[in-house]
Amino acid sequence: xxxxxxxxxxxxxxxxxxxxxxxxxxxxxxxxxxxxxxxxxxxxxxxxxxxxxxxxxxxxxxxxxxxxxxxxxxxxxxxxxxxxxxxxxxxxxxxxxxxxxxxxxxxxxxx
Amino acid sequence: xxxxxxxxxxxxxxxxxxxxxxxxxxxxxxxxxxxxxxxxxxxxxxxxxxxxxxxxxxxxxxxxxxxxxxxxxxxxxxxxxxxxxxxxxxxxxxxxxxxxxxxxxxxxxxxxxx
Numbered sequence: 001x002x003x004x005x006x007x008x009x010x011x012x013x014x015x016x017x018x019x020x021x022x023x024x025x026x027x028x029x030x031x032x033x034x035x036x037x038x039x040x041x042x043x044x045x046x047x048x049x050x051x052x053x054x055x056x057x058x059x060x061x062x063x064x065x066x067x068x069x070x071x072x073x074x075x076x077x078x079x080x081x082x083x084x085x086x087x088x089x090x091x092x093x094x095x096x097x098x099x100x101x102x103x104x105x106x107x108x109x110x111x
Numbered sequence: 112x113x114x115x116x117x118x119x120x121x122x123x124x125x126x127x128x129x130x131x132x133x134x135x136x137x138x139x140x141x142x143x144x145x146x147x148x149x150x151x152x153x154x155x156x157x158x159x160x161x162x163x164x165x166x167x168x169x170x171x172x173x174x175x176x177x178x179x180x181x182x183x184x185x186x187x188x189x190x191x192x193x194x195x196x197x198x199x200x201x202x203x204x205x206x207x208x209x210x211x212x213x214x215x216x217x218x219x220x221x222x223x224x225x
Contacts, residue, residue, distance in 0.1 A: 002153075032213065041202060041216040042154065087153055097142065097206070098167050099214065101153040 001026065003090045005102035012109050018075040020105045022088030023068075031064055031071040032089040032099055035082075042087060046073065050094075075107070083109045113138065115205050115217035116185075123223045130190040130197070132220045136205030143186040144204045144214060145178060154202065160186060161208070193224045 003024040012018055022031060030049045034042035048064035048071055061074045075082055085106045089099030116135040124130050136143050142161055146154040156170040160180035171178065175193075180186040190197055200221050204214035 034216075041218045044213045044215060047213050089154070096167070097144070097214075098156050098159055098169070099144075099154075100156065101146075103153050 002100055003088055003102040005086075005088060005105045007105060008103070009106040010108070012078050012107070014080055014109055014111050015077055018078055018082075018107060020073040020075075020086050020088075020107070022071045022073075022090070022102055024070070024090050024092070026069065026090075026092045028064075028066065028069055028071075028090050028092055029094045029096075030091045031062075032091070033060075033062060033071075033073050034087045034089065035084045036087065036104075037084040045086075078107075078109050080109050080111065083107055115140075115203060115215055117201075117203050117217035117220050119220060120218060121221050121223070123225060124193045125225055126194055127192050130193050130222055132188040132190075132201050132203075132222070134186040134188070134203030134205075134217060136186070136203075137215055140205035140207050140215075142206045142208040143180050144206075145186075145188050146202045146204065146216075148200045148202060148219075150199075157188070190222075193222075195224050198222055198224045 003022050006021045033046040036042040046062045064071045085104045087101045087104050089101045118133050144159050145157040148154050158171050158178045159167040175191045177189045200219045202219045204216045206212045206214045
């Protein structure tokens with residue numbers, strides 16, 4: 001039931017792009033993306049809803065392929081501040097509000 | 112607008128003692144969620160509450176763990192007779208309750224059982 005994220009870890013130089021994927025074996029209603037820095041709370045990045053509605057806050061984009069039960073997070077022109085572990089949280093029933101999180105993708109941005 | 116608040120930030124308990132973790136949601140949020148995170152692992156859902164109601168506790172261990180969100184005051188996660196395996200970071204999140212609206216996380220309580 002836990003979504004699978006790939007890759008598990010990625011190392012980039014500042015300015016490079018990254019794509020993080022999240023796949024589920026179940027049909028999804030929504031996908032939520034968070035970034036967590038070591039020792040800190042997860043910070044909300046993006047929510048994608050079935051039907052195409054998307055809500056986000058930063059210069060980060062994402063896609064949600066309902067048929068394939070997959071979501072991808074796109075980080076373009078990465079900055080040092082993007083370093084951290086990225087988690088996708090999935091909701092398979094509308095209104096369930098219980099998020100099942102993937103194992104995380106550790107992103108390291110080097111100068 | 113203050114964010115989600117949790118206290119204490121760090122809690123040390125000896126085996127067999129009780130741990131009480133508190134969470135005050137963001138202003139205007141009536142839905143609270145508790146998650147547990149072991150070192151180097153993802154977040155595991157524990158329980159989802161609304162004021163005075165437990166909506167989903169499918170992630171809560173059947174024994175020793177309980178949660179409440181009273182009409183007045185913070186949500187409380189209570190762990191009785193703690194064991195070493197309870198050592199983890201416990202995060203609380205809140206949302207305004209609209210379907211699939213984003214959840215905002217508090218800073219967490221790091222519980223260490225000695």
